[in-house]
Amino acid sequence: MKRVNAVVVGAGAAGGIVAKELAVAGLSVVLMERGKWYTANDCRKDDLRNQRTTVLGNAFGPEDEGNPRVWVDAKGESHIALPSEGNYSNNAACVGGGTLSYGAQAWRYMPQDFRMRSTYGVPAGSSLEDWPISYEDLEPYYEKAEYEIGISGDYSGTPFHGPRRRELPMPPLPPNREYEILEPAARRLGLHPFHIPMARNSVPYNGRGPCMRCRWCVGFACEVDAKNGSQNTVIPIALNTGNCELRTECMVSEILTDDRGRARGVSYFDSNGRLQEQLCDLVVISGCATETARLLLNSKSRLFPNGLGNRYDRVGRHLQGHFYTGAVGYFDFETYDDVGPGASIAIMDYNHGTPGLCGGGMLANEFIRLPIHSVDRLPANTPRWGAWHKQAMRNWHRRTIVIMGPTQQIPMAEARVTVDPTVKDKWGLPVVRISGNVHPHTFEIGEVQARRAETWLKEAGAVSTSLMADRPQLVQAGQHQAGTCRMGNDPKSSVVNKNCQIHDVDNLFVIDSSVHVTNGGFNPVLTIMAVAFLASDALVRNWKGTGFRS
Amino acid sequence: MAAGAMGGAAVALGCGARNRGDREFLTEDQARTLVAICDQIIPADDYPSASQAGVLTYIDRQLVRHYRRHQVAYREGLEQAHAISMKRFGGELAVLSSQQQFEVVNDLSQQNQTFFELVRSHTFQGFYGSPRHGGNRDGVSWRMLGLPEPPLLGRAQYDLRKGPRP
Numbered sequence: 186m187k188r189v190n191a192v193v194v195g196a197g198a199a200g201g202i203v204a205k206e207l208a209v210a211g212l213s214v215v216l217m218e219r220g221k222w223y224t225a226n227d228c229r230k231d232d233l234r235n236q237r238t239t240v241l242g243n244a245f246g247p248e249d250e251g252n253p254r255v256w257v258d259a260k261g262e263s264h265i266a267l268p269s270e271g272n273y274s275n276n277a278a279c280v281g282g283g284t285l286s287y288g289a290q291a292w293r294y295m296p297q298d299f300r301m302r303s304t305y306g307v308p309a310g311s312s313l314e315d316w317p318i319s320y321e322d323l324e325p326y327y328e329k330a331e332y333e334i335g336i337s338g339d340y341s342g343t344p345f346h347g348p349r350r351r352e353l354p355m356p357p358l359p360p361n362r363e364y365e366i367l368e369p370a371a372r373r374l375g376l377h378p379f380h381i382p383m384a385r386n387s388v389p390y391n392g393r394g395p396c397m398r399c400r401w402c403v404g405f406a407c408e409v410d411a412k413n414g415s416q417n418t419v420i421p422i423a424l425n426t427g428n429c430e431l432r433t434e435c436m437v438s439e440i441l442t443d444d445r446g447r448a449r450g451v452s453y454f455d456s457n458g459r460l461q462e463q464l465c466d467l468v469v470i471s472g473c474a475t476e477t478a479r480l481l482l483n484s485k486s487r488l489f490p491n492g493l494g495n496r497y498d499r500v501g502r503h504l505q506g507h508f509y510t511g512a513v514g515y516f517d518f519e520t521y522d523d524v525g526p527g528a529s530i531a532i533m534d535y536n537h538g539t540p541g542l543c544g545g546g547m548l549a550n551e552f553i554r555l556p557i558h559s560v561d562r563l564p565a566n567t568p569r570w571g572a573w574h575k576q577a578m579r580n581w582h583r584r585t586i587v588i589m590g591p592t593q594q595i596p597m598a599e600a601r602v603t604v605d606p607t608v609k610d611k612w613g614l615p616v617v618r619i620s621g622n623v624h625p626h627t628f629e630i631g632e633v634q635a636r637r638a639e640t641w642l643k644e645a646g647a648v649s650t651s652l653m654a655d656r657p658q659l660v661q662a663g664q665h666q667a668g669t670c671r672m673g674n675d676p677k678s679s680v681v682n683k684n685c686q687i688h689d690v691d692n693l694f695v696i697d698s699s700v701h702v703t704n705g706g707f708n709p710v711l712t713i714m715a716v717a718f719l720a721s722d723a724l725v726r727n728w729k730g731t732g733f734r735s
Numbered sequence: 736m737a738a739g740a741m742g743g744a745a746v747a748l749g750c751g752a753r754n755r756g757d758r759e760f761l762t763e764d765q766a767r768t769l770v771a772i773c774d775q776i777i778p779a780d781d782y783p784s785a786s787q788a789g790v791l792t793y794i795d796r797q798l799v800r801h802y803r804r805h806q807v808a809y810r811e812g813l814e815q816a817h818a819i820s821m822k823r824f825g826g827e828l829a830v831l832s833s834q835q836q837f838e839v840v841n842d843l844s845q846q847n848q849t850f851f852e853l854v855r856s857h858t859f860q861g862f863y864g865s866p867r868h869g870g871n872r873d874g875v876s877w878r879m880l881g882l883p884e885p886p887l888l889g890r891a892q893y894d895l896r897k898g899p900r901p
Binding site for chain 2: 229230231232233240241242249400523555556557559560569570571572574575576578579582583
């Protein structure tokens with residue numbers, strides 16, 4: 186197979202951007218993706234099989250057959266997890282990755298989110314740390330992501346966001362009924378509500394039309410292609426340069442290194458299950474926090490007996506996602522208007538600045554709910570089955586509002602991805618093994634957030650509420666998984682430098698959520714994209730044609 | 736792997752002589768018992784019960800598809816429901832009065848919580864989920880909840896040139 190300049194592993198939020206930036210700069214690129222390329226035509230509005238409600242499996246991968254993981258409970262016992270089960274911490278396996286089917290909230294982190302250690306100190310036992318880059322370093326790349334991917338919204342209602350040079354390229358969608366109910370209530374509480382930034386067209390943009398406001402949004406591909414992910418923005422641009430080849434259903438099994446310890450290519454199973462090699466000048470891994478760590482750990486050799494980038498046992502540690510908590514409010518009037526995407530209003534008053542708490546998170550109303558989502562979200566005194574349960578569904582499905590938010594997790598080195606010593610996937614590769622939990626202070630913050638959500642709902646007129654704040658027994662990384670290849674200046678305590686370059690292999694990069702030192706109190710995708718633009722920019726600047734300027 | 740072994744068991748069962756009608760997994764007896772349980776979970780009122788809306792079809796289909804791993808639980812759980820029914824009321828579950836059926840299902844939910852929770856979730860999935868899987872016939876549960884038909888409200892208001900209706 187013809188040698189190329191770069192192999193990018195994983196065509197998700199970050200991989201798509203890296204492939205586009207490198208291809209536009211003239212490098213020859215092979216973009217590897219283990220899943221398929223779905224389009225708007227593959228949008229099945231299936232309430233039971235999508236990327237959020239997975240009782241009949243994931244619509245956009247991986248399949249339950251042949252892709253197990255192992256998770257370890259608090260007693261140290263191992264269990265198999267299928268991709269459709271929560272402890273698997275799945276994101277997706279397809280071109281676009283999570284961005285094909287996500288809810289598409291496209292937040293910037295706040296300046297404080299990049300210096301958590303300096304702001305709060307280190308909670309005992311935690312691995313809380315500052316990023317080696319600042320909000321100011323990332324700001325131009327946030328803007329680039331907002332314009333190239335296409336973000337709608339309006340930050341003007343909140344004073345808490347970091348400085349920005351340009352407004353978002355698209356206005357928010359017109360408010361839905363929940364927005365109209367919650368907005369004045371938030372103002373009465375002295376809060377600062379505003380329109381959620383979304384990677385979703387509110388007006389025609391990038392050659393595609395606006396959102397048609399249907400009920401099937403988060404977890405689904407968009408029927409009218411109004412939701413903006415890497416699969417309908419940067420990846421088509423990469424392919425149009427003629428410099429990038431996308432290979433789907435190709436599972437990279439190992440990063441190959443030469444006898445001087447530099448990456449020389451990858452080995453992978455192609456769509457027919459044949460083992461192939463693709464040689465190249467540099468490798469970028471963009472497989473998401475769990476799979477990126479697994480690939481590095483599975484790439485063992487004489488020079489790297491513990492896996493690549495893992496000389497100091499740092500790969501796979503600090504696994505984090507978000508601790509989602511909130512409240513359900515029940516109203517004596519209709520709150521449901523059947524207008525998607527549903528999530529519309531947020532506050533960031535509680536991300537930072539509460540005495541005694543190391544951070545917090547934004548709070549927003551939840552995406553539009555399908556009936557199946559209501560069966561276990563009825564008022565606390567509802568019988569779990571029978572005639573009264575059915576009656577309660579009729580009473581409450583159109584009279585509830587859910588407010589919740591991603592509490593920023595306090596990372597722990599013990600919350601980690603390793604590779605399982607015995608369990609293998611359908612290709613015979615050792616699978617991801619997830620163990621440990623985030624710092625318990627996270628749960629205290631999340632519980633405060635849930636009560637704040639409840640207060641907001643009550644102010645809006647909820648006649649009763651129930652809290653959602655169960656403490657998980659295992660780190661819940663999920664779609665927001667991050668942290669496993671920490672970015673830092675010290676090679677002994679981090680995996681990559683601030684350009685996302687592996688410390689001891691100069692032509693190997695990790696560019697995805699793995700490098701996040703902390704994960705903000707927001708959905709992480711826009712930060713993943715901004716970091717991908719920043720790291721690609723540095724890569725192209727330092728690239729000399731065969732190697733790197735030192 | 737384990738999944739392969741279970742698939743083999745399903746094939747072996749499929750060769751049995753028991754009457755299965757147009758079902759793919761459940762026997763006639765099992766189906767009658769399961770109907771009674773599902774209809775306690777979602778009884779008929781102004782709107783259909785679980786089985787009237789096709790929940791049995793949903794569960795039966797998935798037991799040879801995505802829920803193959805639950806075949807044993809169903810076989811044993813339905814046997815247990817039958818046993819409770821015979822012991823308490825001397826008759827099979829399907830022919831008991833609704834109150835008696837409620838008591839049997841209530842007992843079952845305490846004696847075999849794992850199985851009951853499975854049936855409960857699968858019943859809700861079949862009743863409130865997408866009709867494409869054989870349940871929620873004609874979208875009846877969505878109509879019950881006042882969700883507009885056709886389900887894609889958006890399409891009616893969608894105009895590519897103008898954007899969404901304000």
